[in-house]
Amino acid sequence: MPSGSDTTEEAVSGTTPDGPVPSARPGSTAPAGRPGRARRLLALVRREAPRTGLAVVFGVALGLAFPPYDLWPLSLVAVAALSLLTRGRTARQGAWTGLVFGLPFFLILLKWLHVVGWDAVVGLSIAEALFVALLGAGLAVTSRLPAWPLWAGCLWVAQEWARDRLPFGGFPWGRLAFANTGSPFTPLAALGGAPLVTFAVALAGALLAACAAALWGLRGNGTVRRAVTALEAFGLAAAVTLAGLLVPVPTKADDTVDIAVVQGNVQQAGMDFLGRPMKILDNHATATEKLAADIKAGRAKKPDLVIWPENSSDLDPFQYPQAYDRIDEAVKAIGVPVLVGALVDHPSKKGYVFNEGIVWDPKKGPGASYTKQHPVPFGEYVPFREQLSKIITRFQRVPRDFYPGDHTGLLNVGPARLGDVICFEVAYDEIVHDTVGAGARALVIQTNNATYGRTGQPEQQLAMSKLRAVEHGRAVVTAATSGISAVVAPDGRITHRIPEFTQGVVSARIPLRDETTLADRVGAAPEWALAIVGLLSCAAAVIVGRRGRTKDEKGQQ
Numbered sequence: 001m002p003s004g005s006d007t008t009e010e011a012v013s014g015t016t017p018d019g020p021v022p023s024a025r026p027g028s029t030a031p032a033g034r035p036g037r038a039r040r041l042l043a044l045v046r047r048e049a050p051r052t053g054l055a056v057v058f059g060v061a062l063g064l065a066f067p068p069y070d071l072w073p074l075s076l077v078a079v080a081a082l083s084l085l086t087r088g089r090t091a092r093q094g095a096w097t098g099l100v101f102g103l104p105f106f107l108i109l110l111k112w113l114h115v116v117g118w119d120a121v122v123g124l125s126i127a128e129a130l131f132v133a134l135l136g137a138g139l140a141v142t143s144r145l146p147a148w149p150l151w152a153g154c155l156w157v158a159q160e161w162a163r164d165r166l167p168f169g170g171f172p173w174g175r176l177a178f179a180n181t182g183s184p185f186t187p188l189a190a191l192g193g194a195p196l197v198t199f200a201v202a203l204a205g206a207l208l209a210a211c212a213a214a215l216w217g218l219r220g221n222g223t224v225r226r227a228v229t230a231l232e233a234f235g236l237a238a239a240v241t242l243a244g245l246l247v248p249v250p251t252k253a254d255d256t257v258d259i260a261v262v263q264g265n266v267q268q269a270g271m272d273f274l275g276r277p278m279k280i281l282d283n284h285a286t287a288t289e290k291l292a293a294d295i296k297a298g299r300a301k302k303p304d305l306v307i308w309p310e311n312s313s314d315l316d317p318f319q320y321p322q323a324y325d326r327i328d329e330a331v332k333a334i335g336v337p338v339l340v341g342a343l344v345d346h347p348s349k350k351g352y353v354f355n356e357g358i359v360w361d362p363k364k365g366p367g368a369s370y371t372k373q374h375p376v377p378f379g380e381y382v383p384f385r386e387q388l389s390k391i392i393t394r395f396q397r398v399p400r401d402f403y404p405g406d407h408t409g410l411l412n413v414g415p416a417r418l419g420d421v422i423c424f425e426v427a428y429d430e431i432v433h434d435t436v437g438a439g440a441r442a443l444v445i446q447t448n449n450a451t452y453g454r455t456g457q458p459e460q461q462l463a464m465s466k467l468r469a470v471e472h473g474r475a476v477v478t479a480a481t482s483g484i485s486a487v488v489a490p491d492g493r494i495t496h497r498i499p500e501f502t503q504g505v506v507s508a509r510i511p512l513r514d515e516t517t518l519a520d521r522v523g524a525a526p527e528w529a530l531a532i533v534g535l536l537s538c539a540a541a542v543i544v545g546r547r548g549r550t551k552d553e554k555g556q557q
Helices: 004-012 034-064 073-086 091-109 111-115 118-142 148-163 186-217 224-246 279-296 321-334 385-391 393-397 423-427 429-437 457-472 518-522 525-556
Strands: 255-263 305-307 338-345 352-361 365-371 410-413 416-422 442-447 476-480 485-488 494-498 504-512
Touching: 034 073, 034 091, 073 091, 073 118, 073 148, 073 186, 091 111, 091 118, 111 118, 118 148, 118 525, 148 186, 148 525, 186 224, 186 429, 186 457, 186 518, 186 525, 255 279, 255 476, 255 485, 255 494, 279 321, 279 504, 321 338, 321 352, 338 416, 338 442, 352 410, 352 416, 365 410, 416 423, 416 429, 423 429, 423 442, 423 457, 429 442, 429 457, 429 518, 442 457, 442 504, 457 476, 457 485, 457 518, 485 504, 494 504
Parallel strands: 255 305, 305 338, 416 442, 442 476
Antiparallel strands: 255 504, 338 352, 352 365, 410 416, 476 485, 485 494
């Protein structure tokens, strides 16, 4: 081994693969390699800046594919762009590209959370973008495999599978399927639910990326083979896009029921939408009594049942006699069962409440009820409340935790067997699937979007109702305190709608159906299968990469 003086000279004035390392000045305490590392970092930034900028642009484009903008073709463009930007890259490079793609996407999508605070928008967007970073890494490592667009489609499903469940029960907002509730891909929901729609969109986008990559290879010295590859990829992308148009969407009614949806409105939008106590309840009771007067005068037809939204009673009717009496007066005035939304105190756990839909009969009073099964973390309950409330005082505005229900929302409301789903639950596949599986002949989404009025969030949630209608072949009735209340036919068409922040009533005859779709019968199987294939493709890519490196090392010996 060389002497100490030799090794010192080599360390100070040595070379690296990136060039010579400058000698340290005598007496300097800075590490000798620091200037070289700075130059390498600067070179890295310059090299990656164009790719990073493009990832940001196409992340924004994906956000614009969703309501309220509804530019669904941008979902294909964005998927194709992410596939190209990660193609041939390392896992670490792909993860960075996925992160800078995902962050602006979620900032655009979730900007309605600014009502709570922009820190909430940024915090949730970063958390969700981390999943897209993992997706980017997966796209990078699998891009060297044959048939890589197929694995890309599976990885998009795997990414959404994880986001739908982690952490605290997951947050499914931003699924590709929810940007395609009025596109040629939509009918595929009847075959495999939202996961199949996401897979088809992602596969078509990745095939477009393969087409673009082949066309890029044609420049200068293109070959017939590359041209054929480009045409094949484009043809397959078109076939996947149009395949949904061949899927029959069953809509034939086994029976019908006349309903009235009451949108009572609130005093104001935002966090303080409640106003004075009894205000929201009185709004819905008054609108119902007006409908009763119109029926009596012959100006309106009497419905078989009436639907009020989530939180239509702003006081617990079982704790406040004035709230009970006000509901009872309105129900008796209309003379048919009313599905009422109310917060009800937990009978034994102090500080907990149930978010319920209650069937209120004009003769028998309150009866069967459904309790929301999936409360929203940090909105309807605060995990680690004691510790976090000391750090983030805003959590004190959530004074009570919602207690989850333990059964589906199958309710007999007058002559109809309805499936009640409350607010954000419409985003979760399993809750809606289980409700239809229990025997619901139509679906009701009771929601309160007053906090997020005029922010685009109500439009995003209504889009989910459209997808669920097609997925399960059921009419979907959305009842909202301040809007958007709507009736969606089983084929996903909106047939009736009340604008935001308007008091009104929608009267409609909706179909009741007993036939189930293939998506109902297969349940979550397509999602699990596609997600597992995506993960296995990553494992295969890692194994192939290691074998390739081993062969290279042996060839150099």
